[in-house]
Amino acid sequence: MSQYIIEAYEIEYTYPDGTKALNGLTMQIEEGRKIAVLGANGAGKSTLFLHFNGILRPGRGQILFRGRAVHYRQHSLLELRKNVGIVFQDPDNQLFSASVLQDVAFGPLNLGLDRDTALARSRQTMRETEIETLQNKPTHFLSYGQKKRVSIAGVLAMEPQVIIFDEPTACLDPRMAQKILELLERLSKQGKTLIMSTHDVDLAYSWADYVFLIKNGTVVGKGSPQQVFIRPELLHNCGLTTPWVIEVHRELINSNLIVDSAPVPKDRKELFNLIRNTSIGTTGYKAAQNY
Amino acid sequence: MLLIDHYAYNNKLAGVHPGEKFLFFAVTVALCLALPTTFTTLVVTLLMAGAVVFAAGVPWRFYLKLLLLPGAFLAVGVAAVAVSVTRAPQDFIWAIHTGQYFAGITRQGLDNSVNLFLRSLGAVSCLYFLSLTTPMTEIADVLRKMRMPTLVIELMTLIYRFIFILLEVTRQIYTAQSSRLGYKNTRTGFNSLSRLILSMFIKSYRQSQAMYDSLVSRCYSGDLHHLSEPRQWCARNILLIVTVDSALLLCSLYAGGLV
Numbered sequence: 001m002s003q004y005i006i007e008a009y010e011i012e013y014t015y016p017d018g019t020k021a022l023n024g025l026t027m028q029i030e031e032g033r034k035i036a037v038l039g040a041n042g043a044g045k046s047t048l049f050l051h052f053n054g055i056l057r058p059g060r061g062q063i064l065f066r067g068r069a070v071h072y073r074q075h076s077l078l079e080l081r082k083n084v085g086i087v088f089q090d091p092d093n094q095l096f097s098a099s100v101l102q103d104v105a106f107g108p109l110n111l112g113l114d115r116d117t118a119l120a121r122s123r124q125t126m127r128e129t130e131i132e133t134l135q136n137k138p139t140h141f142l143s144y145g146q147k148k149r150v151s152i153a154g155v156l157a158m159e160p161q162v163i164i165f166d167e168p169t170a171c172l173d174p175r176m177a178q179k180i181l182e183l184l185e186r187l188s189k190q191g192k193t194l195i196m197s198t199h200d201v202d203l204a205y206s207w208a209d210y211v212f213l214i215k216n217g218t219v220v221g222k223g224s225p226q227q228v229f230i231r232p233e234l235l236h237n238c239g240l241t242t243p244w245v246i247e248v249h250r251e252l253i254n255s256n257l258i259v260d261s262a263p264v265p266k267d268r269k270e271l272f273n274l275i276r277n278t279s280i281g282t283t284g285y286k287a288a289q290n291y
Numbered sequence: 292m293l294l295i296d297h298y299a300y301n302n303k304l305a306g307v308h309p310g311e312k313f314l315f316f317a318v319t320v321a322l323c324l325a326l327p328t329t330f331t332t333l334v335v336t337l338l339m340a341g342a343v344v345f346a347a348g349v350p351w352r353f354y355l356k357l358l359l360l361p362g363a364f365l366a367v368g369v370a371a372v373a374v375s376v377t378r379a380p381q382d383f384i385w386a387i388h389t390g391q392y393f394a395g396i397t398r399q400g401l402d403n404s405v406n407l408f409l410r411s412l413g414a415v416s417c418l419y420f421l422s423l424t425t426p427m428t429e430i431a432d433v434l435r436k437m438r439m440p441t442l443v444i445e446l447m448t449l450i451y452r453f454i455f456i457l458l459e460v461t462r463q464i465y466t467a468q469s470s471r472l473g474y475k476n477t478r479t480g481f482n483s484l485s486r487l488i489l490s491m492f493i494k495s496y497r498q499s500q501a502m503y504d505s506l507v508s509r510c511y512s513g514d515l516h517h518l519s520e521p522r523q524w525c526a527r528n529i530l531l532i533v534t535v536d537s538a539l540l541l542c543s544l545y546a547g548g549l550v
Contacts, residue, residue: 078510078512096505098428098431102516110512
């Protein structure tokens with residue numbers, strides 16, 4: 001009955017050192033969407049993700065996968081981890097193998113696939129992530145961007161339905177970040193549910209189709225990016241800022257350069273189109289041409 | 292250290308079946324240790340140097356530097372063997388006399404130490420041959436085929452991976468410390484070093500936790516699964532190894548006066 005693929009209800013988690021990381025957090029994630037989870041450092045994003053994968057068990061509350069509560073028994077955990085993959089922020093924490101192919105094939109082999117299927121799958125994902133030329137390289141020879149792609153491939157090769165990316169573009173150069181985003185776009189088209197944590201409000205605004213804001217271990221705001229990001233006080237409260245697209249749009253309206261009713265643009269391209277189509281400058285330019 | 296690894300992956304023998312290289316290593320090192328005549332050990336040292344420099348294409352300067360590393364250890368160890376301390380005077384070549392003790396070098400002690408030195412050098416050369424031509428993953432592979440316990444091999448794999456992570460972290464911390472004058476003199480140097488070691492412990496502990504989490508998230512259940520590239524044994528290489536080592540064996544027996 002539920003179209004939610006992952007649900008978390010009132011979960012609380014306290015680390016052994018007494019830090020309360022999650023504080024009655026409730027979150028429902030719809031299948032097939034692109035979800036951004038935003039929050040300041042230490043807001044509880046990474047802790048939450050470890051719950052979605054069953055690595056941490058909530059002190060109170062419940063995690064549901066496809067409407068069924070996760071039982072922390074071996075079988076149930078394997079089922080969850082098979083379907084929900086996490087790409088960790090620091091690839092060095094994820095790559096343990098000496099060679100790239102071995103690392104990518106680790107997950108598929110753990111799923112109990114036979115060698116040939118596991119290898120075929122690994123090679124396929126390595127092609128998708130454009131790392132097939134690295135397959136026999138040792139992981140310590142790779143650049144940060146390459147390591148990142150290998151760690152993504154290692155998760156994709158397990159063919160999970162939900163993929164969690166913890167700060168996928170952090171520390172990457174713009175071109176590599178762009179490549180990762182293109183990969184995410186392809187995955188989304190394949191129907192995967194993507195969850196991304198980020199501090200990059202501009203990225204979250206244009207990429208996501210649903211956004212959660214987290215503060216002190218609870219959800220303090222949620223909705224479509226157009227709903228969430230037009231609330232500066234909420235963003236400020238979470239240690240975030242307004243995306244530049246929205247700021248420019250607001251400024252254009254305030255300066256009477258575009259009409260009040262102009263829809264809030266989704267990204268850079270929409271904003272530029274808006275400027276081209278409605279601004280006085282365009283009319284003036286066109287008039288000059290006609291003249 | 293890292294260069295060894297670089298050459299292990301990038302040498303002219305990288306495509307050769309690891310089993311063949313292991314066979315060559317194992318037989319030669321066994322000969323070197325079992326028949327420790329001066330002739331055998333010298334030939335083994337030269338043979339391995341030739342294999343590393345000419346066959347594998349490792350620059351000879353680098354190889355020489357590598358040999359100097361254990362060379363220093365060996366020199367110290369060998370000096371201890373060469374010098375003998377006795378009460379009664381022996382046929383010393385050179386000796387000093389303090390109280391009722393004599394410390395000096397005898398003919399036999401000298402022979403022993405030279406022999407030990409050459410023998411160790413030969414064995415080290417063999418090890419260098421293996422580590423400069425064969426990546427760790429392939430050595431682990433050969434060991435696994437030889438039925439080495441999985442636990443040992445997985446430990447090897449993880450330790451190998453962590454060496455690089457720890458080296459990298461050490462380098463970063465060291466740079467951060469030096470940029471704030473952490474090593475401007477001996478005193479601050481020792482202070483910084485102690486902090487570096489402390490933070491290495493903490494970092495490696497954290498990192499191992501994080502790595503375990505990420506392994507578990509990919510359904511880790513106690514097995515790291517080794518994949519080996521299927522490689523063809525090359526009859527010509529095996530023949531070459533057998534010929535070279537047989538020749539070495541015969542010559543050694545002859546030189547040792549056993550034939």
